[in-house]
Amino acid sequence: MKIAIISPAFFESTFPLAKYLALNNDITLYCFLNQSSLSPPMLNLSGLTKTGLLNENETQELLPSDVKAYFNNSGVSIKVIVCGNSKKIGTLTIWQFIKELKKNNFDKLHFVGEEFRFNFIQYFFPAKKVVQTLHEGDADRLTKRTGKLKTLFIKAFLNRLGNSSIKLIFHSKNVKSVFLKNYAKKAKELTAVIPFGLFETYEYITTTSVKLNIPEKYFLYYGYIEQYKGLDLLLEAIRQVNVVNSEIDFVIAGRDKGGLVNIDGLSNVAFINRFLTEQEIVFMVKNAVAIIMPYKTASQSGIPNTAFCFDVPIIASDIAGLNHVVKHGKNGLLFKPGSVDELAQNILILQDDKLMVNKLRGNIAEKTDFESWEMLALKTSDFYKFKL
Incomplete structure (x- = not known):
């Protein structure tokens, strides 16, 4: 099949999908970027000044x-497509892109993510050609940091998908169930749950240039800091752990726009308050005793897919959203939601029980917690062909 994959971000998972689909298909990957956001994870094009559609040679240079x-x-x-900041430039670029997709006569157009302009682009193609991957099933989570107009566009996009015959892919049963609860899917049979594989692209990143003022070993919490992440x-x-052992180090890393981090009196906590580069993420994950995810709610997360690359x-x-991937006693430890006592106890267990840590690392190293990208690509290709 001749397939176009169009994605504005999520390249940690989109890159492997494209690579393994290309084993049996003709794949063109369009990185659909905004001029104001040219450095999504795994694709730093921050020096780019050109807008519009860049061809393959231009993209390779960047x-x-x-x-x-x-x-x-x-x-x-x-190929890279960059939408300019002005409405006029943005509209012209979208038209240029639609012509590009039509000219190449793809068998399938696979859109990844909730980019609101996809709603407009998809109108120009028959539903049977379109596949949409959704990372969230709830418009409220997608729109809490967007303006009113963009919020309306995103909600209209999800509503249309929920009442169309466009095939939908979700990465977890959790997200699928939330979506089907919120939006009356016209053909529920036209949905599939195909999870992420390991984010193996991170294994290609070198960290020799990373300079961070953090301890040698630590427990790590990283990512954009929001209320629901606990x-x-x-x-x-x-603070409870410090009563027992104040020598354990912690690193909290990520943009704290809401001022949620209060480390007063916690001299054993290093806080990096900014967006992180891929090199910094890999460096910190590799050297962590464990990653801590005390989330209160979760649709899904790519953190395990990154952490397990490095055991x-x-x-x-x-x-x-987490317990389908993190298995207690196999590749990590789970604690009762909201239980500070259990969380503190789990930290102390992994600090003190080296045999437990080695066991968990050994289990992760067997790479059985995720399906291979070869298998996930085959499942995706089969779903492209699926007919009621």
């Missing part, structure tokens, strides 16, 4: 070296 290494001889054609629980747990266990809340 791609980071680790991305080139990952796709070496894969057969994937990669940082308040972790900080309270650290790093996870301490996580026992909630939907």
